[in-house]
Amino acid sequence: MDLPLGKWLFSSLGKKLVVAITGIILVSFVVGHLLGNLTFFFGPDLINAYALKLHALGPLLWVIRLALLATVVLHIGFTMLVWKENQAARPQKYAVNAPIQTTIFARTMRLTGLIVLAFIAFHLAHFTLHLINPSYATLHTDLDGQQVHDVYRMVVLGFSNPFVSGFYILSLALVAFHLSHGIGSLFQTLGLSSQTLRPVYEATGRIVAWALFAGYAAIPVSVLFFGLGKGVRP
Numbered sequence: 001m002d003l004p005l006g007k008w009l010f011s012s013l014g015k016k017l018v019v020a021i022t023g024i025i026l027v028s029f030v031v032g033h034l035l036g037n038l039t040f041f042f043g044p045d046l047i048n049a050y051a052l053k054l055h056a057l058g059p060l061l062w063v064i065r066l067a068l069l070a071t072v073v074l075h076i077g078f079t080m081l082v083w084k085e086n087q088a089a090r091p092q093k094y095a096v097n098a099p100i101q102t103t104i105f106a107r108t109m110r111l112t113g114l115i116v117l118a119f120i121a122f123h124l125a126h127f128t129l130h131l132i133n134p135s136y137a138t139l140h141t142d143l144d145g146q147q148v149h150d151v152y153r154m155v156v157l158g159f160s161n162p163f164v165s166g167f168y169i170l171s172l173a174l175v176a177f178h179l180s181h182g183i184g185s186l187f188q189t190l191g192l193s194s195q196t197l198r199p200v201y202e203a204t205g206r207i208v209a210w211a212l213f214a215g216y217a218a219i220p221v222s223v224l225f226f227g228l229g230k231g232v233r234p
């Protein structure tokens, strides 16, 4: 491989690798964020302490946020480049109009990707920027003698609204749809493609995606249907 890095990055393999590596980073974030969110089930102190630790990172948190944003931009940009290349390579007319054997998860990647993006925009406006309910910014509680943001109460109040919970659960299902195919194809792109192992990759992608869905969806479901956090409601 004698191509300079810039040229190699935009080669067929380079583009696919950028999509795969940025995909791995984003999946790692989704797994890490879920592990942090699961502290919700252990009461207010744990999730509030976790949020406090995150915010205490100060400038480093901004570096992480910007790196995450850059990863999302690269993932989308290079996905579009790969898609354009595939379109260009596709023969214009088929002798027989036989659709390529593919799954609904694969066919809807661009649509579910866009919906994931819209969900993240709403989610940031909701729980990070407090634009949807500005009163969320004023929720504070005592943690070991210190006044901290009451993330626990914010999540309980947010998910007590059936429309908000319904919207999250639907969006989380679409995130799982996207990851279901995405994780499976990561293995292929990373050069691990093999006809025998393909079903294993696909099954792994599906299991991981729907396990993530179950973990995330358990939060709104437990608030809305099982009265979790009832005590902190206004």
Ligand code: HEM
Binding pocket: 030, 033, 037, 051, 065, 120, 123, 124, 127, 128, 151, 155, 168, 172, 175, 216, 217, 219, 220
């Ligand atoms: C039930 C599901 C979810 C809950 C309860 C939840 C909870 C939260 C909370 C409480 C925050 C604000 C943290 C703070 O500033 O103190 C947050 C931030 C965030 N969430 Fe979620 N989240 C969920 C699902 C997701 C999913 C599926 C994604 C990505 C696909 C995601 C991506 C983010 C991002 C990017 C941030 C901003 C982090 C930052 O820079 O501060 N979340 N989430």
